[in-house]
Amino acid sequence: MSVGLITSVVFIGGGVLWILVQSVKGRDVDRRWIFLFIGSTVALALLFHIRFGEKATPIVKAAFNQIENLPEGASVLIAFDYDPAMEPEVGPMADCFIRHTLARKHKLFLMTLWATGQALMTNTVEDVLKPEFPEAEYGTDYVNLGYKVGGFGVINVVLSDFRAMYPTDAHGTLLDSLPMFNKVRSLRDIDLIISIGGGTPGVKEWVLFAGNRGNIPIVGGTAAVVAPLLYPYYPRQLVGLLGGTKGAAEYESELTGNYDRFKDMDTPALRMMGPQTMAHVVVMAFIIIGNIAYFRSRKREGK
């Protein structure tokens, strides 16, 4: 056990014990102590680099295998439908999908249905795609379609014709002049859609308007808050799903485990799972303490 883990365990144990004693004695614990305690737990886990191993669950493994089993040069569309608030959760997924698809030499079509997704998509291209894949050529290996207003209406149109909604790419270049669009007329020519998001429009709209109607396989990457609503779509309407930081961490572990070139890559989701786990332990302890306090107060009132 590392010094960091021992320090964190002692801190958490001491704090939980103090709150337990206060609760058992029937004293109110100011909610601000709870906030401070959770914040300190997360900070300690981050400072001491506490990490736990992650193994891909079948639903994440299915997403990984879907990209893995596509033939080289397959067309993959990635939708960045999220905002900065969701970035810590789904940003690592976007990085992983970019790395994995380009390592498999697939053709990437990048787009977003969220105005706020434009800047985040550009960040991913500048920070991951260009430095790690300098050989990838714009227009031949990847294309940035940018943001279009219209939500699910955009999906509805591009299902039958890309050019009706995107006469040009994000830089104003005509689609007809880009080699990647020689064989791609509509979404139906795309081999896989990867929808990353956590709101509306998001994964659900891609399933409803593109997957079901166009019979196109869809992989989802979502914020944890909407993941339970999307699980029923697996495996028929969604071929794989990454739910929150946990899903992203599992994908990162799968990627680093299967590709030597990604062994030393930045793994923000795996880094976040340490503090996440510690915080969950604290929340569970609070639930138990809350129940103990509740039943004791009921017993006292009964007397």
Add this chain to the structure above:
Amino acid sequence: MGESVIGAWIAAFLTLGILTFLYKDNVIYKISEAIFIGVSAGYWFITLFWDNLYRKFWVVGIEGGQWELWGGIILGVMMLCRLSRKIGWIARWPMSFIIGAVAGLYMMLYFTSNAMVQIRSTISNLTESVNVGDPYYIIGNIVVAAGTFSGLVYFYFSKEHKGVFGATAKVGIWFIMVTFGAAFGYTVMSRMSLLIGRIDFLLSDWLKLIS
């Protein structure tokens, strides 16, 4: 370099400003909140202005002479009538058009995707799992089918929840409660990720305590 340092300091100030609300409502929180709302509104306005009004209305619709876009342009102008008390009623027309179109589009898709395909998946997965022979897969699909059936029974109120019917409804409510619990757990995870993201930013990008 200088810009990123200033940016990190501003972001750190705003992050801490928002977090001060956890102690109590205060001026720094209100300033941070107002900046956040103002910047968001400004960002959306500029994006929609250039993408919709300029590129579509002006460049394509007027300069490009694509007259089929004029239907949308007219509806858009009608929507703006809402700003006037006298002619505000005109905005009801584009509004009813939008609601009708969206309802029409969603109705069939929802029915197909969230009812028909879901029913088919629940049943066929069960039969498929028996053919596959994997006990883990079989038990999983039995649980899904039992949960779906008993959950539906719980919401059937035309018959009194008594006897076998009542027992099934009780199983249904357990499934529903477990689902709510799982959803709550995921929500906690999601919110915790946001907190971790901000603390990670403070410790690494701002204070440089984490490499």
